[in-house]
Amino acid sequence: MQPIDLRSDTVSKPTQAMREAMARAEVGDDCYADDPTINELERRVAQLLGKPAALFVPSGTMANQLAVATHTRPGDAIACAPEAHVLVHEDAAPARLSGVQTMPIGDRRGFSAAQLLQRLREESTGWPRVGLVWLENTLGLAGGVVWKLDELQAISELARAHGRPVHLDGARLWNAHVATGRPMPALASVADSVSVCISKGLGCPVGSLLCGEQEFVSRARASRHAFGGAMRQAGVLAAAGLHALEHHIERLRDDHRRARELSDALADLRCWRAIEPETNIALFELPAGTDAETLCAPLREAGVLCYPNKYDEIRLVVHLGIDDDALASAIARIRGVLA
Structure with missing residues (x-):
């Protein structure tokens, strides 16, 4: 994978x-x-x-x-x-x-x-x-x-x-x-x-x-x-x-669009609160005091590499290496672990 x-x-x-x-x-x-x-x-x-x-x-x-x-x-x-x-x-x-x-x-x-x-x-x-x-x-x-x-x-x-x-x-x-x-x-x-x-x-x-x-x-x-x-x-x-x-400057619009799509596709998950992205970074806020690594670790095992943004917050960053197919796969894998 x-x-x-x-x-x-x-x-x-x-x-x-x-x-x-x-x-x-x-x-x-x-x-x-x-x-x-x-x-x-x-x-x-x-x-x-x-x-x-x-x-x-x-x-x-x-x-x-x-x-x-x-x-x-x-x-x-x-x-x-x-x-x-x-x-x-x-x-x-x-x-x-x-x-x-x-x-x-x-x-x-x-x-x-x-x-x-x-x-x-x-x-x-x-x-x-x-x-x-x-x-x-x-x-x-x-x-x-x-x-x-x-x-x-x-x-x-x-x-x-x-x-x-x-x-x-x-x-x-x-x-x-x-x-x-x-x-x-x-x-x-x-x-x-x-x-x-x-x-x-x-x-x-x-x-x-x-x-x-x-x-x-x-x-x-x-x-x-x-x-x-x-x-x-x-x-x-x-x-x-x-x-x-x-x-590569104007193509940043694609990163911003994909970050919004990623956030929207995961906003219904009950384990976090999605914060609408303004640019290329999607943030997900966990209940206060929840160790974000407890979610990041299984996501990495499922092939979605991510780390906590803060102790109780996860960030997912879209970039030049993420196309629409990769985005769809990431959404499916994340939902498979957390839904």
């Missing part, structure tokens, strides 16, 4: 056309900034986001941590949502690498400008200075929820009025763009720096990009070397990104 992998959109594999593009890639030494394919990918992504410059890095976590290191100083705090990737899934890297702590505000669907203002006011009573305001779009742990642009703009205006830089973790910003129809430059305009991932919905094997002003990116490039992220003939990886930009 062929497994159907719904663990994450990071599990997708390069298409044959992407592999052929990678094989044809012209390469150089990126440490000397003379890999033409990487240079072109950086130029294209910066242009797509409306930013002056971009830096290609191995992972989204590295892109985010370079943003932390470049924007902040030791002792600062990062104001972020309680389930932000930078807080939950980056192994306390802001503290370990930059001497910066994450301080959550709001809830899993983000925070408001008013909540940020309240946090900034607490600095007058001795709370750590907010050195960086952190946004995320889409909100991954919340199930790929799109953070509304008007809310982000209000937060951004407040942060800038108080002289605080803003970073946007846009690992799935492509999904927000497709789901809302908002142009990428508009979505990126709320932040001084933006990270975007090409190894999730876009289906590349490796890579993210950090975008911002030229001076910011130059400083981040130096830190990339210090963090061990400098690469040499990595144009073969950048070629995958260039292919994805041409062929």
Whole structure:
């Protein structure tokens, strides 16, 4: 039985056309900034986001941590949502690498400008200075929820009025763009720096990009070397990104449609409550205190690969490797185990 992998959109594999593009890639030494394919990918992504410059890095976590290191100083705090990737899934890297702590505000669907203002006011009573305001779009742990642009703009205006830089973790910003129809430059305009991932919905094997002003990116490039992220003939990886930009953005609509179909087909199961997807992640909430692994384990045995999103929550993620036939098989297997 062929497994159907719904663990994450990071599990997708390069298409044959992407592999052929990678094989044809012209390469150089990126440490000397003379890999033409990487240079072109950086130029294209910066242009797509409306930013002056971009830096290609191995992972989204590295892109985010370079943003932390470049924007902040030791002792600062990062104001972020309680389930932000930078807080939950980056192994306390802001503290370990930059001497910066994450301080959550709001809830899993983000925070408001008013909540940020309240946090900034607490600095007058001795709370750590907010050195960086952190946004995320889409909100991954919340199930790929799109953070509304008007809310982000209000937060951004407040942060800038108080002289605080803003970073946007846009690992799935492509999904927000497709789901809302908002142009990428508009979505990126709320932040001084933006990270975007090409190894999730876009289906590349490796890579993210950090975008911002030229001076910011130059400083981040130096830190990339210090963090061990400098690469040499990595144009073969950048070629995958260039292919994805041409062929894999608009197809995200299919992922979103299939996620809704998956959620709808399983919503009647009494073991959980289905949360309607906004993008490519279907969430299922179990009764409070129920260990989600007790459901995930038999599903994996039945050939549907999945893991808990939280202790009492399961996520099923649709991606480039899931077509309509795979979706139908996944639904049948899940119902066979849980119905």
